[in-house]
Amino acid sequence: MTARPDLRGDVAVLVPAAGLGVRLGPGGPKALRLLSGEPLLVHAVRRVAAAGVGCVVVAAPPSEVEAVRELLSGVATATVVAGGATRQHSVSAALAAVPANFEIILVHDAARALTPPSLIVEVAEAVRGGHDAVIPVLPVVDTIKEVSASGAVVGTVDRSVLRAVQTPQGFRRRVLAAAHAAAVDEHTDDAGMVEKLGITVHCVPGDEAAMKITRPVDLVIAEALLARTLAS
Numbered sequence: 560m561t562a563r564p565d566l567r568g569d570v571a572v573l574v575p576a577a578g579l580g581v582r583l584g585p586g587g588p589k590a591l592r593l594l595s596g597e598p599l600l601v602h603a604v605r606r607v608a609a610a611g612v613g614c615v616v617v618a619a620p621p622s623e624v625e626a627v628r629e630l631l632s633g634v635a636t637a638t639v640v641a642g643g644a645t646r647q648h649s650v651s652a653a654l655a656a657v658p659a660n661f662e663i664i665l666v667h668d669a670a671r672a673l674t675p676p677s678l679i680v681e682v683a684e685a686v687r688g689g690h691d692a693v694i695p696v697l698p699v700v701d702t703i704k705e706v707s708a709s710g711a712v713v714g715t716v717d718r719s720v721l722r723a724v725q726t727p728q729g730f731r732r733r734v735l736a737a738a739h740a741a742a743v744d745e746h747t748d749d750a751g752m753v754e755k756l757g758i759t760v761h762c763v764p765g766d767e768a769a770m771k772i773t774r775p776v777d778l779v780i781a782e783a784l785l786a787r788t789l790a791s
């Protein structure tokens with residue numbers, strides 16, 4: 560895990576971690592599920608801290624706030640708040656806890672536990688460089704079909720214009736605050752809320768390691784990625 564010492568401490572990272580993990584199956588809140596013996600949240604926050612950011616705010620499952628504080632005490636200096644019923648509510652709660660002097664805010668899923676610090680730095684630097692909103696993206700590798708409710712193919716989408724979106728997503732603070740003030744739970748991603756304000760969202764190359772651990776197979780893939788990283 561390589562850190563970039565040149566990143567200034569003017570960046571705050573919000574880590575929504577209050578999701579249930581329904582698609583991962585039974586086993587408790589997803590952010591607390593284990594990957595190589597450590598909770599996903601610990602993997603994620605360790606990488607955020609390695610990026611050299613000045614403030615980390617975690618939105619934890621409401622019943623786990625104290626436990627998460629304890630869990631993170633040896634990992635990074637982090638503020639822990641209670642998350643909400645939707646990702647948007649969790650991000651809003653975390654944003655409210657960021658001190659006023661932080662002008663660059665990144666939002667980063669705990670579920671993207673193996674995101675390299677270098678990607679966190681890239682996104683922060685793109686915001687500092689002048690973009691209001693920045694997202695990491697990857698090309699779509701499968702053919703994408705539009706399908707009707709009855710299961711018939713309606714058409715094939717031109718995938719050359721499609722991108723799969725990751726986190727961290729980076730924003731000027733006023734932009735993220737305005738997007739959340741206007742949002743009505745239509746999007747799980749913050750950039751989607753910003754788009755609705757008519758603000759341009761800039762793309763930077765994503766990273767396969769920033770995959771979102773969503774289904775059981777993703778845990779298997781993440782274990783393999785982690786083993787490869789540790790071995791290199």
Ligand SMILES: Nc1ccn([C@@H]2O[C@H](COP(=O)(O)OP(=O)(O)OP(=O)(O)O)[C@@H](O)[C@H]2O)c(=O)n1
Pocket residue numbers: 574575576577578579580581582583589590618642643644645646647649650667668669670671771772773
């Ligand atoms: N009410 C919520 C819902 C989601 N999240 C967080 O948002 C990130 C992305 O969400 P996702 O991966 O979809 O997690 P879950 O909502 O837990 O997954 P599922 O839909 O399978 O329950 C995760 O780090 C998750 O903990 C959150 O903080 N608060």
Ligand SMILES: C[C@](O)(CO)[C@H](O)COP(=O)(O)O
Pocket residue numbers: 646668724725726747748749771
């Ligand atoms: C924010 C996000 O990770 C970008 O891909 C995604 O929107 C989260 O989506 P989910 O609906 O919570 O899986």
